Amino acid sequence: MRNTLIIKLLAAILTFSFLSGCGVLAVGGVVAGASVLADRRSPAVQAIDKGLELEASNALAKRYGDDAHINVTSFNQKVLLTGEAKNADIKSQAGAFVKSMKNARSVFNELVIGPNSSFTARANDSYLESKIKTQMIFTDKLPSNSMAIVAEGSSIYLMGILTQNEAAIAKKVTSNIDGVKDVYVYFDIISEAEKTRLEKQGKADEAQPNSMPKQ
Template sequence: MQNTLPIKLFAAILISSFLSGCGVLAVGGVVAGASVMADRRTPAVQAIDKGIELEAGNALGKRFGDGAHINVTSFNQKVLLTGEAKDADVKSQASAYVKAMKNARSVFNELIVGPNSTFTARANDSYLESKIKTQMIFTEKLPSNSMVIIAEGSSVYLMGILTQNEAEIAKKVASNTSGVKDVYVYFDIISEAEKTRLEKQGKADESQPNSAPQQ
């Protein structure tokens, strides 16, 4: 029984390495490729999101040290803070810092006031995230690569750019996953017409891999 968690975690990491790409994943003779779509964010916004995560993550880590364990997730410039803060003041300061960042258009502070989570708890969170993403990628017509999944204990947070129908499916898939108690969604809802436009744009970008400006 002592080796159960490491084995599960290894499997989760292996699955995630497949799911994060745009290739075809074959498991047990079943091929999953149709549901793996390109990220609906523009490359510029993806870069901005990564910058927000790195800047805020490093700054908050230096400011609070062991007084907090803060995960910063940015998707389409909407920023989610999860983890733990030792008191309400630290939680408030973390939120204020991110809100002051010029590229953050909205901030959702879901920090829990309490002691930092253990390594085992964080490993379980990673496993749950991968388990949900596995379910997402095997769900027909669900753009799993245009979503991000964050698990904290039995709570799951979903961010992404989806149609209303896709959003409802994604929330249902997450809610029905074993180990999940609550699901919170922070989606940007788009129309079917906008979905079509973004998918056409994504295909055009894929056909021009060298179209980025040269330095």
């Protein structure tokens, strides 16, 4: 019961963090934020991912304005596009633009054709993301900070550098969260030996993982 209350509290506060841009948070001895578990990406790859997100987001917003609402998420140089586009041409052009970016390893274009989502819908998605993130923090043997979690219209997209077992746990945990409609995964799957190496060295730039297909 106590853990359930803590999870709900963390989810609510993490939602505020998503919406306000706040950073690290500590509640009841549990730390939420970038310091929970080590990121398996190298600092250089983390910087590249952040650069991809900023560059693509700014360029697409400038190019399409109110004709699209595009979220850009990059993890290990794999870029996910979610949100809405006014028509199929905008969706296609946005995907092509990101694919042309120098550091984009692959692009997953999940834009939906239709009107831009409302603030309420986006707030609900942020809350759903926070619930999933919080549950993963409380799940043993799951490196929550080596994943990106994106909610869009109650569909969840997971990216990260995980072992096959970790990937299965992450998908199961997400699927069991109330309010989740579908779960799609774009993981880079690594071996247990590679996991150990990355945890010791704290970097993933030398990894050569295989990608798990969308499910």
